Amino acid sequence: QLQLQESGPGLVKPSETLSLTCTVSGDSISSSSYKWGWIRQPPGKGLEWIGGINYGGTSQYNPSLKSRITISLDTSKNQFSLKLTSVTAADTAVYYCARLYDPWGQGILVTVSS
């Protein structure tokens, strides 16, 4: 059964870089024809697609965040990761990883605060 699990710090200081990892079990990200992605949800608000990457390493990013995002694969660990630079309080959200478009990980709350 495919499972995804987000990990990373729950607190990041303003202007620093948010780094999250998604560990995938039950499927190989390097052999799968699926895409893998990140979605976020600010507290009490709706869902926003951040970006995605395919098994070949080709990525697509939300233009609203594109200048600050990097999504990459680590096939040796069956993981993919998200880096978001220059964070502000507006980046406080629950971050989900997903095999696009289902299933999703349980989510991780990341708070941006000094």
Place this chain on the structure above:
Amino acid sequence: DIQMTQSPSSLSASVGDRVTITCRASQAISNDLGWYQQKPGKAPKRLLYAAFYLQSGVPSRFSGSGSGTEFTLTISSLQPEDFATYYCLQHNSYPLTFGGGTKVEI
């Protein structure tokens, strides 16, 4: 970007009611649309894909219809466990975009 306009943003209903939620796309997206259910503190769970195909394990009281720009999620007989927030997601073109959500309340 394709805008997904979801309506209503909230609704009050009773157990046994028939509920309909609509998503309207700002341009045609074929049937590249999924419907998700989210309960408080949980990740969204996909109910339907390709606009009307039921995800495995999802009760048959959920159904979807539509193609192009207008899509509908219907719950034929609302059950207590269906009180949640529902979202549509278009994946026809990047960036992927979600509807604003519909909160189904008692």
